[in-house]
Amino acid sequence: MKIDFSQFAFANRAFSEKPMTFCEPAHREMLASLIELVALETASHKALEQWQAAQLRNLLFHVSQRSAFWRRRLPAKKNVRDLSLSSLPVLTRADVIAQVQSEGPLILRTDPLTTSKSSTSGSSGTPVEFFVSDMNRRYNTARSLAQHFIEGRPLSLNRTKVKSGFIENKNGFTVAKDPSWTAGLDSFFKVGKGKYIEYAYPNIPKLLEELTRDPIGYLVTIPHFIEFVIQYIEPADLKRAGADYWLCLGGSPDEQIRQKFADVGIIVRASYSSEEVGPIGHECPMNPGHYHLAASNVIVELDKSEGIIIDGKLMGRVLITHLHSYATPFIRYDIGDLAQLKDSCPCGHNGPVLSDIRGRSKLLLKHPDGHLIPFYVRAGKFIELVKLSGYRIRQTDLRTIVVEIERPDPLTSETIEALKNMVVAHSGPGFDIEVLHVEKIDWGKNTKQLGFKNEILS
Numbered sequence: 004m005k006i007d008f009s010q011f012a013f014a015n016r017a018f019s020e021k022p023m024t025f026c027e028p029a030h031r032e033m034l035a036s037l038i039e040l041v042a043l044e045t046a047s048h049k050a051l052e053q054w055q056a057a058q059l060r061n062l063l064f065h066v067s068q069r070s071a072f073w074r075r076r077l078p079a080k081k082n083v084r085d086l087s088l089s090s091l092p093v094l095t096r097a098d099v100i101a102q103v104q105s106e107g108p109l110i111l112r113t114d115p116l117t118t119s120k121s122s123t124s125g126s127s128g129t130p131v132e133f134f135v136s137d138m139n140r141r142y143n144t145a146r147s148l149a150q151h152f153i154e155g156r157p158l159s160l161n162r163t164k165v166k167s168g169f170i171e172n173k174n175g176f177t178v179a180k181d182p183s184w185t186a187g188l189d190s191f192f193k194v195g196k197g198k199y200i201e202y203a204y205p206n207i208p209k210l211l212e213e214l215t216r217d218p219i220g221y222l223v224t225i226p227h228f229i230e231f232v233i234q235y236i237e238p239a240d241l242k243r244a245g246a247d248y249w250l251c252l253g254g255s256p257d258e259q260i261r262q263k264f265a266d267v268g269i270i271v272r273a274s275y276s277s278e279e280v281g282p283i284g285h286e287c288p289m290n291p292g293h294y295h296l297a298a299s300n301v302i303v304e305l306d307k308s309e310g311i312i313i314d315g316k317l318m319g320r321v322l323i324t325h326l327h328s329y330a331t332p333f334i335r336y337d338i339g340d341l342a343q344l345k346d347s348c349p350c351g352h353n354g355p356v357l358s359d360i361r362g363r364s365k366l367l368l369k370h371p372d373g374h375l376i377p378f379y380v381r382a383g384k385f386i387e388l389v390k391l392s393g394y395r396i397r398q399t400d401l402r403t404i405v406v407e408i409e410r411p412d413p414l415t416s417e418t419i420e421a422l423k424n425m426v427v428a429h430s431g432p433g434f435d436i437e438v439l440h441v442e443k444i445d446w447g448k449n450t451k452q453l454g455f456k457n458e459i460l461s
């Protein structure tokens with residue numbers, strides 16, 4: 004075992020030139036955070052468990068002091084610090100909404116932390132609003148950077164982040180650039196440039212031109228965007244434009260796309276996170292689809308009481324306890340996904356691992372007789388049938404599937420029929436399929452722009 008930064012490129016004037024000092028104070032804080040986080044994430048089982056148990060006790064004590072809502076939920080015991088996690092009830096979205104509306108943030112103005120309001124990206128219904136502290140923001144930045152150290156990924160590559168937004172200009176996208184993409188260490192290590200593209204209804208040739216203009220380095224985006232892009236350009240074109248990694252957010256990469264990227268030497272790494280709690284897991288470099296849990300942030304449990312079987316595997320509901328959720332507590336929070344949970348990873352990582360993650364509300368269709376089926380229609384299926392700039396499928400009630408097609412011109416009756424048939428081929432019979440033409444899909448605050456949303460599963 005050695006701690007060694009020799010794989011990382013240093014800035015020429017990385018170190019302090021003052022007497023009896025090594026690093027500049029500005030770098031010291033981030034370096035210390037990184038070392039702390041890497042230590043925790045790679046610590047022995049016992050040491051980590053001990054730390055998590057202590058953090059949980061701290062959080063339970065905090066909520067018992069600050070929240071009537073939480074006092075009602077906690078089982079009666081003399082000392083709240085003796086409570087076990089499994090003795091607490093599951094926290095639903097409705098519970099979070101109720102707590103936030105009645106009590107606001109549980110960090111007070113007199114506390115040394117500040118809070119700000121945030122919300123989930125649910126595409127319909129009521130997004131969950133909640134509060135986060137500035138500690139949560141600092142942690143998320145440091146933990147994201149720590150993953151580069153854990154995996155030995157160079158900081159010198161550029162980072163190109165592409166996300167959907169609310170863009171009204173002529174090209175349907177905006178570009179912002181940064182001389183460096185890391186906060187806190189940009190004059191310590193040699194760090195690549197940052198580029199942020201936000202798009203809504205893009206002029207596709209212009210968007211692709213912008214995407215490939217500068218060396219891409221890390222391409223950070225959702226599966227939906229990659230599926231969209233590779234209808235127009237080859238993975239090899241992305242590689243030629245300097246894409247070395249696709250850091251996949253908000254879902255699992257399609258296996259075929261993963262293979263195509265591997266064939267041209269683009270490494271794919273997914274991460275599992277949520278707006279509410281931040282990072283939950285990072286994909287194993289050796290076993291795609293297996294996520295090493297972000298143990299410095301969350302405790303994950305699996306509730307198998309529903310007994311949902313997908314592809315022959317018994318899936319459980321993912322319950323997240325966010326150990327730093329002091330502003331709005333997330334304790335045994337049902338995040339709406341199904342998965343499998345194991346104690347260790349086939350790669351040898353000696354910590355809990357989630358696999359087979361399925362968005363319960365995103366990727367399951369409920370048939371009129373009540374059974375659930377995995378449901379996913381690839382973007383390519385739509386593009387074969389109709390010229391479009393976006394689409395969304397929603398199950399709005401037990402018998403109705405609504406398909407929205409975003410494009411300037413109305414749909415012909417033949418196209419509507421073809422789209423209906425294509426959706427039925429995925430859903431099976433028993434549904435009324437409504438195909439709607441829209442000039443712009445109203446994604447609300449849904450930054451993930453999920454191609455399918457089940458509105459009857461919470």
Ligand SMILES: [Zn+2]
Pocket residue numbers: 287288289290293295348349350351352
């Ligand atoms: Zn692993």
